[in-house]
Amino acid sequence: MAHLPSELVSHSQKVCSLYKRAIRCIRDWNHKIENYRIQAILMRERFDKNKDIKDMRYATYLLQEGEKELFSNQHYHPMTYPNSASGGAYGRKGETPDCVLDYWHPLEKARYPKYFARREQMKNEYEKWYFETYPDQKKTIKDH
Template sequence: MAYLPSELLSHQQKVCRLYKRAARCIEDWIHKTPDRRYEAALLRERFDKNKDIKDFKYAKYLLEEGEKELFSKIHYQPISFPDSPTGVAYDRKSYVPDYVLDYWHPLEKAMYPKYFARREQMKDEYMKWYFETYPEEKKKIDDH
């Protein structure tokens, strides 16, 4: 299947994304904060130097050259955030349903008496609301 772009990016957006990727590349290579900030300032100076170019062909050429330069300097093992798709904790959040608390041991429930008392009260209120809203469900249960 062919790749269809979901959005069209303006030249300005492409330049901004290139700048961000280049700044992240600096973070991948340089770990000392003062050195990293210095390199980031030099990078920003390079981008600011060419921000007022009116010739679109030349601006596009500079963007392509910037992409090539970034590709040549990209880190072999870039830093990734833990929850990002390449991170170590990606998609590790598990959903624990509420009914699991019903299987707690009574001694465990005794450690949180107010919580479990309120929880039982809320469960009763929900059951009352449910059977008032759907009386046919109550009949089904009573028939069995």
């Protein structure tokens, strides 16, 4: 989900946001770095040309026109970052289950003797707790 501002957004923040979105739109359309840089420099020049405007009505008008121009020039398939909310890897976590460690070779386990000794102790404690809590489960495990 996008960041939703909880307070009022100033005019300068709106302009910065527009500039950032415009630069990303340019990147979407220009895949060669040379073309992208030229267009980005020209875009920065357009923004710098209007940075000293004191009349807020005219500045707001320019901001609205910029938003309209950006909307009309949007790329049909914009680039997204993999971990952003619209990216392909959003919300993925590559967590390996703990049981994989049981299949390690003894030579691999020998590298971390304290860890695996503590792990075996914790497994035994958990098994003891489990069968004390659920005594009828011990019978079903022995049957299989």
